[in-house]
Amino acid sequence: MRPALRVLAPGLLTTIQDLGRPGYQRLGVPVGGALDPVSLRAANALVGNAVDTGALEIAYVGPTLAVDADDVRLSLVGASTTVEILPGENASRATRIETMRSIRLRRGQVVRIGSLSGGAVLYVAVEGGFDIEPELGSQSTYLRGALGGWQGRPLQADDRVPLVRMRASERDDCRYHGLDLKPPARFRVIAGPQSDYFSNGAIARFFDSTYTVCAGSDRMGMRLDGARLDHPCGFNITSDAIAPGSIQVPGNGQPIVLLADRQTTGGYPKIATVISADLPALGRVAIGAKISFEPVSIETAEAARRSMFAEIARLGDKIVPLAGSGDAFAPQLLHHNLVSGVVDALY
Amino acid sequence: MPEYKVLPAGDTGLLVEFGDQVDRRLSNWVLALAARLDELQLDGIVETVPTFRSLMIYYEPLVLSAASLTRHIGALMEGLRGCDEGGRSWQLPVCYDSRVAPDLGDVAARIGLSPAQLIDRHSAVTYHVYMLGFLPGQAYLGDLPSELVLPRRETPRPKIPAGSLAIATGLTSIFPLETPCGWHLIGRSPVPFWQQRPAPCALLAPGDKVVFRPVSLREYEGLAAQAAEGSLKVMPSERWLGAAA
Numbered sequence: 001m002r003p004a005l006r007v008l009a010p011g012l013l014t015t016i017q018d019l020g021r022p023g024y025q026r027l028g029v030p031v032g033g034a035l036d037p038v039s040l041r042a043a044n045a046l047v048g049n050a051v052d053t054g055a056l057e058i059a060y061v062g063p064t065l066a067v068d069a070d071d072v073r074l075s076l077v078g079a080s081t082t083v084e085i086l087p088g089e090n091a092s093r094a095t096r097i098e099t100m101r102s103i104r105l106r107r108g109q110v111v112r113i114g115s116l117s118g119g120a121v122l123y124v125a126v127e128g129g130f131d132i133e134p135e136l137g138s139q140s141t142y143l144r145g146a147l148g149g150w151q152g153r154p155l156q157a158d159d160r161v162p163l164v165r166m167r168a169s170e171r172d173d174c175r176y177h178g179l180d181l182k183p184p185a186r187f188r189v190i191a192g193p194q195s196d197y198f199s200n201g202a203i204a205r206f207f208d209s210t211y212t213v214c215a216g217s218d219r220m221g222m223r224l225d226g227a228r229l230d231h232p233c234g235f236n237i238t239s240d241a242i243a244p245g246s247i248q249v250p251g252n253g254q255p256i257v258l259l260a261d262r263q264t265t266g267g268y269p270k271i272a273t274v275i276s277a278d279l280p281a282l283g284r285v286a287i288g289a290k291i292s293f294e295p296v297s298i299e300t301a302e303a304a305r306r307s308m309f310a311e312i313a314r315l316g317d318k319i320v321p322l323a324g325s326g327d328a329f330a331p332q333l334l335h336h337n338l339v340s341g342v343v344d345a346l347y
Numbered sequence: 348m349p350e351y352k353v354l355p356a357g358d359t360g361l362l363v364e365f366g367d368q369v370d371r372r373l374s375n376w377v378l379a380l381a382a383r384l385d386e387l388q389l390d391g392i393v394e395t396v397p398t399f400r401s402l403m404i405y406y407e408p409l410v411l412s413a414a415s416l417t418r419h420i421g422a423l424m425e426g427l428r429g430c431d432e433g434g435r436s437w438q439l440p441v442c443y444d445s446r447v448a449p450d451l452g453d454v455a456a457r458i459g460l461s462p463a464q465l466i467d468r469h470s471a472v473t474y475h476v477y478m479l480g481f482l483p484g485q486a487y488l489g490d491l492p493s494e495l496v497l498p499r500r501e502t503p504r505p506k507i508p509a510g511s512l513a514i515a516t517g518l519t520s521i522f523p524l525e526t527p528c529g530w531h532l533i534g535r536s537p538v539p540f541w542q543q544r545p546a547p548c549a550l551l552a553p554g555d556k557v558v559f560r561p562v563s564l565r566e567y568e569g570l571a572a573q574a575a576e577g578s579l580k581v582m583p584s585e586r587w588l589g590a591a592a
Contacts, residue, residue: 241403243360265480273357301358
């Protein structure tokens, strides 16, 4: 039988995501991909994968998965949660482990991931990745179009999601030390492209206010609740393209930040756009969090993007051996994997 | 040279805006600029998205700065001709039978036409494909004859079937996937506008020209059955060479 992870319980919304499928937006196909590509890259790095390998993106409540392979190495990177390892499906005695580490599990063992705290998403990468044919160059699941991922949909109980490797490599497990994935409360934006649809008062209010992330937020967009933003010239514009991080304001005056699965085009005025370096952190912000926005220049955004990639390239320096594991770890081995794909994607 | 604005859409998108209306002249500028940018094969361009009135250029700012891209755009604008040529020409079957057109009667009554007159008017136009968006393979076509222009429905439907032919404002569109929708449904097409397998592709492209050919419910069902088994082949009839000289 093919090696696989068998789904005992799917969690709230568990999908396969990689760095997305840029290049097809003119056909109406969203870029999609991980809400938090930095955590995805970090998860892949821990198991020695290329950073753009598809991994499980877990939203809010985690799945329970059984190992149907000789053994498998997983990593868990993102929000905090309880992770329990059980010796078998019907076992009651569980061992707890931390996130931000890798772990090798044997055939029949079960990993049970609880509710997330301190963030919206957790990534579970598998050494070698999932054995799933990419669609339009990507394993990312685009739910609305039933495209990519595992059958174009979230995982369900009894799914067997096939793995590339039947057994894990012999290397030691490791963990991150000093990798801070706590989302900030303040996000940098570039004004426009349609800030002229808003009064000066509305723009000032937008930057002075704190917004609460509402229920109803999803992979397409983050709905915010706070100071109402009026558009004196009306809120229906002739549709144009929607950039990653676009903050559009529909008729009710409450902004929506467009995320990974945003539709390619839309017809509401966009007051500002979150800079690319802050989008991964925005993708990990959970419902109920309070956030605010601050305007910066394009030059500042470009510099921030440069430092983000520099930090990604240094992820390997933060990987250390698990306490008690055997030989000293050689993090430099990971470096070549981290930077590849930098130019292609990060949306 | 057309008038245009270059607007930042964050640090990875630059929006070249020619105007704020659905307008064939603007669309022709957008498509001409997209074509010239494609020819240039500039390092750092990730992809472009043409819309009714603007071209979004997604780029990698660490390879191509916004300032440098803006200069390239300025150079491309010199001598840019908006042309209405180069798209393909399609004749596509559509069934306007009320059993697959829930709003046909209402729309006809609202604008003071009989359903047959509405069908005649809708199928008499050679439509221009302005853009694809909203759903994979979904094309926005215009312009509707002025008497068919209506605002969107006050209450959108939570779900409409794939293939629904709809009108709203000055536009007509076919929704390739099941989706929520606030447009008026006046027919259904059996044609696969978006095909996922074996190779994902969209039937229409911006700049194409489309005429709808009314078919009976019986013919629609036959074609839909062919589409379901993957044997319905739809080919463009000719190269569109622009309006008669």
